[in-house]
Every structure is written in structure tokens, then in C-alpha cells.
Amino acid sequence: MENVGIEQFYDMFPEFDFAEEEERLMKEEMNGMLEKMGKERLKPFFSKEEFDENYELILKNKYPFEKALDLLKHVGFENTIKTTGHSIFTDTSLKKRFEKMLIDENEKTEGKDEKLLIDLCECYLLWYAAYRHINEDVLRICEPCLLKNALMKNKREETQKEVEISLLALNKIPVFERLDKELYLKEVKEIIEYHQVHRNLTRLAYQSAWQFLMIRVAYDNDLERVIVRELHCAREVARELEELARCVDWKRKEEEKREKESREAKILNRWLLTMMYFLEHCRLWNEEIVELFNSIVQIFQVAKDDRRDISRKCIDCFRNAEYNRTIEMDILLKCGVIDIIFGETVKCKAEDLQIKCNLNFFKDLCDRLKEKVEEGNGVSRQKDTKRKIYEKEEEEGFEDFVISLHVILPRCTLRRQLHNRICFSDYVVYL
Known part of the structure; x- marks a missing residue:
């Protein structure tokens, strides 16, 4: 599979028009092969030349369009799960054909092929580069079409898979695109609420439904109330x-990690990436945030030795939440977040970029404590919080660590990263 070309890949699945059971088995085989292909092996799989070659084969009737569509949709799905970026598709003749077919099929007054329309929407979005503007006519077709498909509520495996693909494709629509908020908020909210009672979605589909709303918070503050208070985001994500x-499997060997990542680990990574963004932008929280932080802390603890990619995302979630300044410091203390940042900071090497980020965490924490005292708000409570943080400092030897940085700083790159303007006393929590 290392150097397989598009025609050879097609040849492995020569018949997509067999009986339903045979087709299902062949698709399962194809999914298995795609799953075994790592991110780096999938990334160069389709080039602009191969897309255009595929387009020529279709035009000359040498290859059925439905067959090409099915294959591209499956590969696009796996690419999206593996977060493999593809910008090539947006510059191809095949993309233009998809747009024309979508618009023509949607405009039919009779004999409209709903399944073809859904397949086209999914395939188009799964391959589309998330940073590019989408054709407005196509966007107006894709949004209601895929939302309607994602609203299917029975628990059959085939239905769950269809819903999963539709929700994943919807998440490829860039956040800066103007969507019909009245439509998507009502329907995504219904999808989430129905699952909370009936558990009809796959884990990936449920994560995708939440992500669709969460990534739009920075562009629409009104979504916060629905996400946090009505849908109980923190509790559900926890x-x-x-x-x-x-x-x-937190103890997998390094070579096993490179070969194939479990589906659960991929979804876990997607949740953490989404929460990193959401914690930075959401300013409306309730007491359920403690559950969420406790869960992220637990993941950090099991991931810190063998899965640094995951443990660092946990740290980023904590830092973004603190940077947002809407999470009470008592919560950070109670959930063990401050302990974790302390521990990670003193373990860092002097040239590690993480030191800068972690020191900024404590600098901001210091500023917040000082502001509270100057405002005269909750002085007694703030003193208690400061005392506990100071005890943590002493326990971890944090002040000695900061002083040691001052000694070694001239010999390391950290000086440039901190712009030569560090006042080290600022990194000792204000008392």
C-alpha cells in the first residue's frame, strides 16, 4: 500500500454495485485498509494530478461516477479522522463538477435523488479545505441537507454511520461562513438532547455535534447559554x-502508536482540541465545570508518562481557561490544576517553550489575585486562596526554581522567547 495509485486502489474494489451484503463486506474491507494507513501514508495519496485523472476517467465513461464518489467519501472520512489536511481538492476540476451536480440536483422539481445529494454534500465537504470560502449556493444546499440527514434517530448501525459522516462533514464548514443559525441551532440541539436520553449516536457523531456548536462561540456569544446551561456541556464532556x-491503551509501545491509533484515542484528541478552543472563548460557566476539570486532570495523570501529545493538550486546556479569567481560581486549586502546572514547570528544561507558557500562567494568576485585593472583593476568601497557593509554591520549590532560571537564563534561548523584560519577582505569587 506504500505507493498505491488511485487506479490501483480502485482495482482493489472493482464492484460497488454487487448485492447489498457483498457491497457491505467490501466497504468494511476498504475501511479496514484505510484504517491501517497512517496519516503520512494517506496525506500524499491524492494529488491534483490524480484528482484530475479521476475526473477524466469519469468524463470518458471509463469509470462510474457513483463508484468514484463512494471511494472518495470513504477516504475523505478517514483523512478527516486522522486530521490530515488536504487543500489540493479545492483547485481541481472534480470539485467544480461536484458543485455543478449539487446545484443541478437540488434544483430538480421532480425525481430528485436525495441519497446522491447527501453523498455529494458529504464528499464535497470532507475534502474541502477548511480555511477556504465555500461557494454560497453550495453552502445553502449542504447545511439543511446534512442537518436533516443527521436528525435520523434509529439505532441501526447503518443509520448511525450515515449520521456520523454527515456530522463530521458539517464540521468542515469554516466558522467564518454565514450559516442559518435558526436552523442549525434548533436541529443540532435536538440531535444532542435526543442522544442524551436515547444514546443513539456513535461517540464520534456525538463529539462532532458538540464541536459544531462550540467552535462558533467566538463568533456568536449567544450560543454560550445554550451550550452551558441548556445542554450541560461541562457535565456531558466530562x-x-x-x-x-x-x-x-495508555501503555502502547511507540511503534504501535505510529502504526495505528485507536478510534477512541482519536476521538479523545478531538474532544481536547475542541475544549482548548472553547475554554478560551466561553465566558459563561456553572458549577459543572468542576466535573470537566476533574476529568481532564484524570486524563493528564494517565497520559503524562506515555502520551505527551495528549497530556500537553490537557495543559493547554488549563492555560486557556485561566487566560480567559472566567474560571474561579478556587476551582483551579480544588481540581489540582495548579499542582499540575507547578509540577510540569519544574520538570521543563530551560530551553523548553513550555516554560514560557507556564510562567505566564502564574504571572496571570498573580495579577488576578492582586486585582481582587485592590478591588476589595472577597478579601477573606482571596487571602485563603493565596495562602494555599503559596503553600503549593513552597511544597514544589517553585520560588527556588524561578531564581535558578534567573541564573541560567543568559545561557539559554528562553531569554529571547521572553523578550528580555522579565521581572522575576512577578512570578512569585502576590501575597
């Missing part, structure tokens, strides 16, 4: 993270 953490 539960999902805990369930996924129980399914991940």
Missing part, C-alpha cells in the same frame, strides 16, 4: 472523556 479514557 462523562465522554471518562468513558473514552477507559478504552484507550
